[in-house]
Amino acid sequence: MAAEPTRAPPPAAPEPLVAVEGLTFHRGPRPVFDSLDMTMAKGEITAVLGPSGAGKTTLLKLIGGELRPDGGRVLVGGKDVHRLSRSGLYTLRKRMGVLFQAGALFTDLDVYENVAFPLREHTRLSEETIRDVVLLKLEAVGLRNARGLWPRELSGGMARRVALARAIALDPEIVLYDEPLAGQDPISAGVLVTLIRQLNDALGLTSIVVTHDVEEISAIADRMHVLSGGKCIATGAPAEIRASGESSVRQFMQGLPDGPVAFHFPGPPVAEDLLGAAAGAPGGNPAAARA
Amino acid sequence: MLAWLEVVGRGAVFLVRVLGGLPGAAFRGRELLRQIGRVGAQSMVLILVSGAFVGMVLGLQGYNMLVRFGAEESLGLAVALALVRELGPVVSALLYAGRAGSALAAEIGLMKTTEQLAAMGMMAVDPLRRVIAPRFLAGVLSVPLLAAMFSAVGVLGGQFVGVGLLGVDDGAFWSQMQAGVDFRDDVANGIVKSVVFGVVVTWISLFQGHDAVPTSEGVSRATTRSVVWSSLAVFGLDFVLTSLMFND
Numbered sequence: 125m126a127a128e129p130t131r132a133p134p135p136a137a138p139e140p141l142v143a144v145e146g147l148t149f150h151r152g153p154r155p156v157f158d159s160l161d162m163t164m165a166k167g168e169i170t171a172v173l174g175p176s177g178a179g180k181t182t183l184l185k186l187i188g189g190e191l192r193p194d195g196g197r198v199l200v201g202g203k204d205v206h207r208l209s210r211s212g213l214y215t216l217r218k219r220m221g222v223l224f225q226a227g228a229l230f231t232d233l234d235v236y237e238n239v240a241f242p243l244r245e246h247t248r249l250s251e252e253t254i255r256d257v258v259l260l261k262l263e264a265v266g267l268r269n270a271r272g273l274w275p276r277e278l279s280g281g282m283a284r285r286v287a288l289a290r291a292i293a294l295d296p297e298i299v300l301y302d303e304p305l306a307g308q309d310p311i312s313a314g315v316l317v318t319l320i321r322q323l324n325d326a327l328g329l330t331s332i333v334v335t336h337d338v339e340e341i342s343a344i345a346d347r348m349h350v351l352s353g354g355k356c357i358a359t360g361a362p363a364e365i366r367a368s369g370e371s372s373v374r375q376f377m378q379g380l381p382d383g384p385v386a387f388h389f390p391g392p393p394v395a396e397d398l399l400g401a402a403a404g405a406p407g408g409n410p411a412a413a414r415a
Numbered sequence: 416m417l418a419w420l421e422v423v424g425r426g427a428v429f430l431v432r433v434l435g436g437l438p439g440a441a442f443r444g445r446e447l448l449r450q451i452g453r454v455g456a457q458s459m460v461l462i463l464v465s466g467a468f469v470g471m472v473l474g475l476q477g478y479n480m481l482v483r484f485g486a487e488e489s490l491g492l493a494v495a496l497a498l499v500r501e502l503g504p505v506v507s508a509l510l511y512a513g514r515a516g517s518a519l520a521a522e523i524g525l526m527k528t529t530e531q532l533a534a535m536g537m538m539a540v541d542p543l544r545r546v547i548a549p550r551f552l553a554g555v556l557s558v559p560l561l562a563a564m565f566s567a568v569g570v571l572g573g574q575f576v577g578v579g580l581l582g583v584d585d586g587a588f589w590s591q592m593q594a595g596v597d598f599r600d601d602v603a604n605g606i607v608k609s610v611v612f613g614v615v616v617t618w619i620s621l622f623q624g625h626d627a628v629p630t631s632e633g634v635s636r637a638t639t640r641s642v643v644w645s646s647l648a649v650f651g652l653d654f655v656l657t658s659l660m661f662n663d
Contacts, residue, residue: 188537216537229536231526242538245545287534 455557470572523624558613
């Protein structure tokens with residue numbers, strides 16, 4: 125009897141480093157997430173996309189333990205972020221770097237001291253070693269020669285690159301990027317996107333990027349999640365997301381002004397408002413009336 | 416009422432956490448000195464000039480009153496007691512609240528608005544210990560020193576007007592003061608008052624900044640609230656402390 129031909133085992137699914145399970149979160153009465161599930165695999169760049177107000181930044185704050193969910197859990201490296209003690213949370217955060225939307229550089233420290241800050245706080249390295257690490261991190265983002273500048277002297281793109289150098293100063297496992305490309309000119313956006321990919325590969329990071337810049341992030345992301353209505357409506361590689369037939373995904377990816385996400389804020393039609401006003405009714409605020 | 420109680424509760428938790436960070440702040444010598452420079456040393460000109468004018472007014476008013484009874488030689492005692500017991504601690508605390516307290520509230524509020532505090536927290540550094548505690552300790556150490564300077568310059572201002580301009584005997588001015596001012600009852604109680612004011616004003620200012628709504632308007636409101644609440648607290652606590660200390 126002939127032996128069965130051996131088949132190569134299928135490629136192992138990437139191990140998830142961050143898992144969001146049944147996450148529910150409200151801002152006041154408004155639900156932001158309604159039983160949200162998603163995973164971010166180790167070593168990959170995962171992009172979280174969605175229109176403004178979809179809760180992308182809120183998701184990062186929940187992953188980082190800045191906010192507490194109303195239900196569900198967030199696991200980072202198998203640990204439930206919101207069940208950790210303060211010291212446990214801080215230990216976990218030492219494994220994370222966060223790039224805030226506007227950089228959040230410390231305005232009373234220059235570029236060098238901003239990058240040195242986490243090293244001074246968490247290590248007992250000598251001054252020479254700190255200098256070497258800071259200069260290497262600044263070299264990685266192309267700003268070694270800007271180390272003497274103050275945050276007020278930096279452009280928006282430069283400030284984000286300095287913040288990126290600070291975020292990776294402690295060689296974290298995970299870097300969270302909050303809208304890294306918002307408000308950037310094409311050159312700065314291109315530089316940042318390239319940096320995210322290069323740093324992820326060179327340092328063996330796991331990157332989670334929340335953004336609504338579809339084009340730029342599609343070029344570097346390994347996997348994408350699209351948020352809408354408090355849920356993840358699509359997950360997959362950039363090409364799979366682009367090919368999606370789901371109307372909400374198509375509207376977002378193609379930038380269509382109207383669709384499942386309405387152009388107009390919900391309320392009575394314009395004719396009713398205008399005719400109501402002509403008939404003597406004072407112009408009211410539909411949002412206030414609903415509240 | 417419930418919202419107000421909630422703010423008081425948040426403020427109390429904030430204070431407890433800041434107090435927990437004080438030992439660490441005391442060991443951050445360079446940062447502590449930098450903050451003492453900002454909240455204390457940079458308030459000195461305001462304190463010294465104000466103290467001199469307040470002392471001069473006390474000298475003038477005190478002389479006009481005492482001379483009616485032929486007791487103008489007690490002017491030194493009157494000026495010193497007024498300054499050491501009341502005006503030194505109270506006015507210097509009010510000036511500190513207006514100059515340094517408002518700046519602390521605005522600075523912390525802006526750090527919150529620009530996500531600097533959140534960034535620090537995400538770097539596993541507690542902003543209450545790293546940012547707030549050194550400022551708190553600097554304020555608590557600075558206010559009694561500022562009050563002492565205010566009183567000292569005020570006495571000199573009173574002497575300038577009383578002795579230099581109105582002709583009160585210099586020896587009587589100083590000897591009456593020396594004989595009548597008691598260190599424990601007057602000076603020490605004045606120091607206790609200024610320490611209490613330093614704690615309360617710095618706490619209110621830092622808490623208002625930390626609790627600010629992270630918008631331009633929110634920081635503006637927090638800055639205003641820090642001065643208003645600090646001033647009211649100083650006046651209210653002054654009455655309480657005075658009635659406890661000087662109720663013979």
